[in-house]
Amino acid sequence: AQKVTQAQTEISVVEKEDVTLDCVYETRDTTYYLFWYKQPPSGELVFLIRRNSFDEQNEISGRYSWNFQKSTSSFNFTITASQVVDSAVYFCALLNYGGATNKLIFGTGTLLAVQP
Amino acid sequence: DTAVSQTPKYLVTQMGNDKSIKCEQNLGHDTMYWYKQDSKKFLKIMFSYNNKELIINETVPNRFSPKSPDKAHLNLHINSLELGDSAVYFCASSHGTGRDSPLHFGNGTRLTVT
Numbered sequence: 001a002q003k004v005t006q007a008q009t010e011i012s013v014v015e016k017e018d019v020t021l022d023c024v025y026e027t028r029d030t031t032y033y034l035f036w037y038k039q040p041p042s043g044e045l046v047f048l049i050r051r052n053s054f055d056e057q058n059e060i061s062g063r064y065s066w067n068f069q070k071s072t073s074s075f076n077f078t079i080t081a082s083q084v085v086d087s088a089v090y091f092c093a094l095l096n097y098g099g100a101t102n103k104l105i106f107g108t109g110t111l112l113a114v115q116p
Numbered sequence: 117d118t119a120v121s122q123t124p125k126y127l128v129t130q131m132g133n134d135k136s137i138k139c140e141q142n143l144g145h146d147t148m149y150w151y152k153q154d155s156k157k158f159l160k161i162m163f164s165y166n167n168k169e170l171i172i173n174e175t176v177p178n179r180f181s182p183k184s185p186d187k188a189h190l191n192l193h194i195n196s197l198e199l200g201d202s203a204v205y206f207c208a209s210s211h212g213t214g215r216d217s218p219l220h221f222g223n224g225t226r227l228t229v230t
Contacts, residue, residue: 033215035218035219037221039157042223043204043223043224043226044221044222044223044224045159045206045208045221045224047218047219047220047221050218089157091159095213095215102213102215103161103164103172103174104161104219106158106159106160108156108157108158109157109158109159
């Protein structure tokens with residue numbers, strides 16, 4: 001069964017703090033893709049990153065970084081020096097490699113509130 | 117400019133009515149989707165079409181009927197609306213099944229059934 005767990009329902013930080021959002025996934029596939037999406041208060045879903053299961057290199061994009069560890073089935077997301085504009089719900093998602101009936105399975109999301 | 121656009125943004129209607137949500141993408145993608153986000157923000161796939169052909173149909177009541185007149189459009193028609201249908205519905209598109217490109221989402225349609 002495919003499953004994504006985001007155990008942190010809500011996180012509140014003060015601006016300029018670093019924050020890590022956890023994501024743990026379950027899959028029996030050896031090939032799969034992991035994603036992070038951001039949903040700001042305005043409601044749209046914004047794609048942040050896609051990572052395939054063969055690429056365990058960590059990635060950094062500005063203040064955002066992602067740590068993919070297959071050994072612990074985790075794909076954690078860190079925001080450095082958080083800003084108020086980072087306040088949003090963040091979703092981790094898993095896509096298996098199976099074929100035409102691939103489904104993107106989302107975690108339940110983590111609400112990040114960055115206080116000024 | 118908008119890549120995936122859906123209309124309307126808000127839809128308020130009474131139980132028992134029939135309503136439609138339209139979705140169009142100008143990204144040249146061949147696969148389109150409908151996702152439902154419930155009041156707890158949980159996102160779940162409803163349907164997926166590839167080149168106008170239905171390829172994923174989750175356990176969705178048959179009051180929900182998607183229609184894809186061409187690969188740039190995927191509309192969602194809902195018959196006999198119920199209170200539990202209140203949610204935000206997102207349209208999305210991708211190349212292939214999402215392996216080759218991430219899903220790009222529309223801005224959502226907030227449906228409220230009273």
